[in-house]
Amino acid sequence: MTYTIGQVAERFGLSEYTIRFYDKQGLLPFVKRNAAGRREFTDDDLKTINIIVCLKECGVKISEIHHFVDMLMAGDDTLEDRLAFFKQQQENALEQLERQKKNLSKLDFKVRYYTAAVYEGTEAGIDGDCDVPNCPITVNGKVFDQDQVG
Amino acid sequence: MTYTIGQVAERFGLSEYTIRFYDKQGLLPFVKRNAAGRREFTDDDLKTINIIVCLKECGVKISEIHHFVDMLMAGDDTLEDRLAFFKQQQENALEQLERQKKNLSKLDFKVRYYTAAVYEGTEAGIDGDCDVPNCPITVNGKVFDQDQVG
DNA sequence: GCTTTACTTAGACTAATGTCTAGGTGCTAC
DNA sequence: GTAGCACCTAGACATTAGTCTAAGTAAAGC
Numbered sequence: 001m002t003y004t005i006g007q008v009a010e011r012f013g014l015s016e017y018t019i020r021f022y023d024k025q026g027l028l029p030f031v032k033r034n035a036a037g038r039r040e041f042t043d044d045d046l047k048t049i050n051i052i053v054c055l056k057e058c059g060v061k062i063s064e065i066h067h068f069v070d071m072l073m074a075g076d077d078t079l080e081d082r083l084a085f086f087k088q089q090q091e092n093a094l095e096q097l098e099r100q101k102k103n104l105s106k107l108d109f110k111v112r113y114y115t116a117a118v119y120e121g122t123e124a125g126i127d128g129d130c131d132v133p134n135c136p137i138t139v140n141g142k143v144f145d146q147d148q149v150g
Numbered sequence: 151m152t153y154t155i156g157q158v159a160e161r162f163g164l165s166e167y168t169i170r171f172y173d174k175q176g177l178l179p180f181v182k183r184n185a186a187g188r189r190e191f192t193d194d195d196l197k198t199i200n201i202i203v204c205l206k207e208c209g210v211k212i213s214e215i216h217h218f219v220d221m222l223m224a225g226d227d228t229l230e231d232r233l234a235f236f237k238q239q240q241e242n243a244l245e246q247l248e249r250q251k252k253n254l255s256k257l258d259f260k261v262r263y264y265t266a267a268v269y270e271g272t273e274a275g276i277d278g279d280c281d282v283p284n285c286p287i288t289v290n291g292k293v294f295d296q297d298q299v300g
Numbered sequence: 301g302c303t304t305t306a307c308t309t310a311g312a313c314t315a316a317t318g319t320c321t322a323g324g325t326g327c328t329a330c
Numbered sequence: 331g332t333a334g335c336a337c338c339t340a341g342a343c344a345t346t347a348g349t350c351t352a353a354g355t356a357a358a359g360c
Contacts, residue, residue, distance in 0.1 A: 017350070075273075083267070107239050111237055117233070123226055327334105
């Protein structure tokens with residue numbers, strides 16, 4: 001079973017442009033062509049692209065992914081380097097996850113903050129620290145109860 | 151208490167260039183200047199910049215942040231819109247968090263995959279599905295025990 | 301045979317986000 | 331008063347990642 005560039009684009013939610021761009025950047029040297037010169041993606045190719053997309057979403061630069069793909073093509077000699085690569089990416093992704101949790105907590109605060117502000121009709125007198133997890137919102141010094149809104 | 155651009159850059163881990171760039175883009179209209187024309191950041195300014203940086207990290211575009219800052223400057227008339235804005239960002243951030251968790255799970259898989267491959271000295275015969283959470287790695291059909299490595 | 305559709309290439313173009321340079325100002329310490 | 335530093339501006343330049351155009355090819359259906 002093989003797939004065309006259009007099918008692959010569809011599957012991963014990328015444009016065909018993007019896939020050709022990745023190919024041009026050396027991210028898809030494993031993709032074979034048919035007699036007419038068209039790309040034919042195998043199931044194995046899709047597995048690899050799945051990881052490439054994952055790395056992409058984790059914020060890994062194309063040049064770094066290129067480096068990984070190079071190792072992939074080089075075979076078993078690069079297994080240790082690839083393990084080290086993924087350990088590094090794992091660490092980065094975990095860090096990113098923690099940052100994202102912190103940011104989400106700040107946004108949660110802001111939603112509560114503005115819920116209180118809308119309820120009061122003004123921002124004046126509303127307080128709290130968005131960096132403190134689940135920090136209560138106060139209105140003129142008194143804790144604001146979010147449940148009174150609903 | 152006020153702060154210079156250098157101190158603010160230091161505090162948020164940004165370059166002074168970036169802060170001036172943000173200012174140029176209309177993200178910091180609330181920052182006042184002293185008699186010499188230099189920016190003087192107040193504690194309130196820092197609070198707002200904290201949120202701007204948070205939005206930035208959540209992938210919000212500068213133009214969107216600009217829009218939010220505009221609402222901020224407009225005062226209490228925009229409270230409901232600001233609440234809606236943060237609810238939207240909260241939703242986006244949560245989605246992003248879930249994606250990040252999925253990606254981390256794929257990376258975890260890859261670390262286990264390559265741990266097995268390094269142990270075996272070859273990738274041949276090693277299998278598993280990185281999209282299945284905690285999917286066991288098999289070597290020639292037999293489940294690979296990660297603990298045998300250490 | 302002709303049209304349509306999906307593909308091909310090289311390379312130009314865009315968007316977003318900085319990053320830096322050049323030339324200048326103002327304050328502080330010596 | 332002058333050296334050094336941190337700041338200022340406008341605007342050029344860089345980087346990353348696409349996105350699109352133009353011109354062409356190959357196979358499928360009418």
